[in-house]
Amino acid sequence: MPRRERNKFVKRGEHIEILIEDYAFGGKGIGRIRSEEGEFVVFVPNTLPGQLVKAQVKKTSKRYAECKLLEVVKHADTEVEMPYQSIPGAPYIKLPLELQHQYKKESTLELFKRIGKVSDIEEKFDEFIASPGAFHYRNKMEYGFSAIRYDHELKTDVDEFALGFKKRGTWWCGENLDKDSGLFDKEVEDHLKTIRAFCEESGLAPWHAPRKEGFFRFLVVRKSYHTNQLLFNLVTTSPDIPKFDFDGFTQLFKELFGERLAGILHTINDETGDRTLATTGSSRLLYGEEKIIEELLGLRFEISMKSFFQTNPAAAERLYEKVVSYALERKDTIDGKIVMDLFCGTGTIGQIVASRSTDAQIIGVDIVASAIEDAKKNANRNQINGVQFFAADVGKFLNEHPEYQGKIETIILDPARAGIAPKTLRKVIRLGAERMVYVSCNPATQARDTEQLIEAGYTLKKISLVDQFPHTAHIETIALFEK
Numbered sequence: 001m002p003r004r005e006r007n008k009f010v011k012r013g014e015h016i017e018i019l020i021e022d023y024a025f026g027g028k029g030i031g032r033i034r035s036e037e038g039e040f041v042v043f044v045p046n047t048l049p050g051q052l053v054k055a056q057v058k059k060t061s062k063r064y065a066e067c068k069l070l071e072v073v074k075h076a077d078t079e080v081e082m083p084y085q086s087i088p089g090a091p092y093i094k095l096p097l098e099l100q101h102q103y104k105k106e107s108t109l110e111l112f113k114r115i116g117k118v119s120d121i122e123e124k125f126d127e128f129i130a131s132p133g134a135f136h137y138r139n140k141m142e143y144g145f146s147a148i149r150y151d152h153e154l155k156t157d158v159d160e161f162a163l164g165f166k167k168r169g170t171w172w173c174g175e176n177l178d179k180d181s182g183l184f185d186k187e188v189e190d191h192l193k194t195i196r197a198f199c200e201e202s203g204l205a206p207w208h209a210p211r212k213e214g215f216f217r218f219l220v221v222r223k224s225y226h227t228n229q230l231l232f233n234l235v236t237t238s239p240d241i242p243k244f245d246f247d248g249f250t251q252l253f254k255e256l257f258g259e260r261l262a263g264i265l266h267t268i269n270d271e272t273g274d275r276t277l278a279t280t281g282s283s284r285l286l287y288g289e290e291k292i293i294e295e296l297l298g299l300r301f302e303i304s305m306k307s308f309f310q311t312n313p314a315a316a317e318r319l320y321e322k323v324v325s326y327a328l329e330r331k332d333t334i335d336g337k338i339v340m341d342l343f344c345g346t347g348t349i350g351q352i353v354a355s356r357s358t359d360a361q362i363i364g365v366d367i368v369a370s371a372i373e374d375a376k377k378n379a380n381r382n383q384i385n386g387v388q389f390f391a392a393d394v395g396k397f398l399n400e401h402p403e404y405q406g407k408i409e410t411i412i413l414d415p416a417r418a419g420i421a422p423k424t425l426r427k428v429i430r431l432g433a434e435r436m437v438y439v440s441c442n443p444a445t446q447a448r449d450t451e452q453l454i455e456a457g458y459t460l461k462k463i464s465l466v467d468q469f470p471h472t473a474h475i476e477t478i479a480l481f482e483k
């Protein structure tokens with residue numbers, strides 16, 4: 001085993017108190033220990049510049065240490081009070097949006113300098129696109145049931161029924177969400193404690209993660225901003241199904257949400273893993289419809305519990321507008337041409353490009369068969385011609401279709417967080433497109449791919465950032481590459 005390099009500043013397991021001075025990409029606060037021996041860097045995720053924090057050292061190397069946040073000892077002067085319940089999914093909610101934007105922009109551009117080797121990245125920077133709504137912007141939430149609850153007053157775990165989110169940094173312990181978190185639908189979250197009380201009164205057990213047993217597992221909610229309707233999915237295990245009052249449960253939701261209630265599903269998940277939906281296990285409709293309709297840039301989409309859909313539709317519209325504007329900037333490479341939409345998901349980008357061009361042929365490829373089915377249905381519903389969708393791995397698809405080499409002028413790429421596998425990227429490069437519009441939800445992998453694209457003769461022309469998830473560390477980037 002390689003020997004870990006030691007440092008003279010901190011030891012693994014040690015508790016330290018440190019002032020956070022800076023922000024690194026991905027939501028890590030940076031602290032510095034200074035001594036005559038030099039400067040030592042400490043990363044503490046989910047912290048803000050200006051905070052004094054207690055942290056535990058998890059990993060060390062010669063020049064830096066990675067820590068886990070234990071407690072914020074003193075808040076930063078920049079933090080503001082919020083009327084929302086704080087949740088692990090929104091670690092930066094107390095930081096004013098302008099500062100969140102500034103940190104996200106600086107740390108992302110820095111990545112492209114360091115990993116992508118684009119030294120003049122500031123000159124390529126085009127626009128920072130904010131989310132139209134900074135609060136209550138999500139259209140989906142997954143609340144977990146837990147038999148172990150974290151009590152913030154007692155500062156310990158207690159054996160009690162909980163419904164909400166996992167306590168940050170644990171897999172076994174939940175926290176109750178008692179009111180609006182500021183991220184999803186206020187009415188749903190304000191009513192969550194009533195739903196919890198109904199479930200608790202049934203006497204059936206919530207999921208006990210260490211023992212891997214219990215009846216109640218998840219409550220998933222999807223919302224349409226177009227119709228303001230809500231679709232719920234109660235996920236449970238199967239043995240106690242006959243003991244649960246599903247009619248009473250449905251009645252409660254009708255009373256709480258009235259006209260807003262589109263439907264309620266019940267899904268069985270007997271698998272012990274932490275996933276909401278089991279690969280096995282069935283779903284049945286308890287009430288109403290199993291789909292809701294959403295509208296995006298004038299196009300209509302049918303959304304079921306399983307389909308992928310952008311989580312912040314209003315910000316997704318802005319993201320798509322930017323992607324399409326980069327693609328259509330040179331209409332001569334689109335009109336009457338074949339355009340590839342790789343990693344196309346439900347095919348939204350390809351459909352928008354098709355609807356705004358003349359005789360373009362869009363080829364959409366995604367590995368998830370159900371997403372491709374939705375893409376085809378959505379294209380039919382929106383009466384969009386000239387689109388073809390394929391359920392396949394992008395690398396395999398390009399192997400099996402050498403006829404496209406040299407025939408494509410514009411490629412749109414929107415890979416998942418892991419980025420594009422280097423082998424697949426080489427195949428994409430071999431298509432010989434003049435232009436690539438590369439969308440990424442993980443700029444770190446995009447910065448890595450940028451270096452490979454530059455080596456292959458592409459130039460990074462422009463880059464825009466889209467803040468789809470305010471109060472989190474996430475940021476999306478749209479980069480335009482040209483030969």
Ligand SMILES: C[S@@+](CC[C@H](N)C(=O)[O-])C[C@H]1O[C@@H](n2cnc3c(N)ncnc32)[C@H](O)[C@@H]1O
Nearest residue numbers: 343344345346366367368392393394414415416
């Ligand atoms: C960020 S999403 C794309 C979203 C899509 N552009 C949209 O706007 O709806 C990334 C997509 O990559 C797909 N994917 C991941 N690995 C893949 C592979 N090897 N080949 C094809 N598609 C893949 C995922 O199924 C997912 O739909």
